[in-house]
Amino acid sequence: MDRLVKLPLVAALLCCAAPVYAADVADDTVAAEQPAIVITGERPTYGARSTSTATRTNTDIRDIPQALTVISEAQIEDQQLRSIADLLNFVPGASWGTGEGNRDTIVLRGNTSTADFFVDGVRDDVQFFRDFYNIEKIEVLKGPNAMIFGRGGGGGIVNRVLKRPSFQLNRQVTGSGDGFGGLRFTGDLDQPLGGAFAARLNG
Numbered sequence: 001m002d003r004l005v006k007l008p009l010v011a012a013l014l015c016c017a018a019p020v021y022a023a024d025v026a027d028d029t030v031a032a033e034q035p036a037i038v039i040t041g042e043r044p045t046y047g048a049r050s051t052s053t054a055t056r057t058n059t060d061i062r063d064i065p066q067a068l069t070v071i072s073e074a075q076i077e078d079q080q081l082r083s084i085a086d087l088l089n090f091v092p093g094a095s096w097g098t099g100e101g102n103r104d105t106i107v108l109r110g111n112t113s114t115a116d117f118f119v120d121g122v123r124d125d126v127q128f129f130r131d132f133y134n135i136e137k138i139e140v141l142k143g144p145n146a147m148i149f150g151r152g153g154g155g156g157i158v159n160r161v162l163k164r165p166s167f168q169l170n171r172q173v174t175g176s177g178d179g180f181g182g183l184r185f186t187g188d189l190d191q192p193l194g195g196a197f198a199a200r201l202n203g
Contacts, residue, residue: 051139056121064141066156068139073136082184084104094108110155124160133188134163135163140158172186187201
């Protein structure tokens with residue numbers, strides 16, 4: 001082989017060779033001696049598996065003939081949902097209207113209504129803004145609801161499930177305000193009274 005060809009070839013091989021340092025060997029040895037770190041955790045979920053407010057019996061959500069979205073108390077607290085308008089931002093197929101500034105208005109699957117509200121499965125037709133201070137969860141059913149609730153709009157309903165005694169001592173007071181001068185104070189007293197009796201007061 002010609003001498004002029006050998007020199008560039010040798011130079012190229014020397015440039016491609018990676019040097020090995022003692023520190024690299026030491027790091028590999030330490031890494032091999034350290035035990036593997038395994039991190040385990042639980043993904044938080046807000047969903048519910050069953051409900052009884054719409055069907056009057058404990059029924060799996062997958063067996064309910066409407067599309068159902070459940071907003072739990074944990075999600076309400078984590079995301080600081082304080083109104084129907086805030087809540088419907090997390091419900092697919094639903095939105096809210098202004099209600100002329102004095103009442104809740106919902107739009108479920110294109111049907112506007114100010115009356116398709118329920119509390120524990122009982123119709124709540126009063127025209128006002130609903131607060132969540134005493135709510136355990138909210139169920140939004142989308143689709144024709146005459147089969148379950150009798151009369152109602154074709155878009156669906158919003159059913160609020162009230163808090164019930166949990167037989168665990170709990171006292172909670174919260175306060176909040178906004179830049180427009182609005183103030184809000186809530187209280188929740190959950191008091192066990194015995195083995196089979198308990199009381200809960202919300203305000």
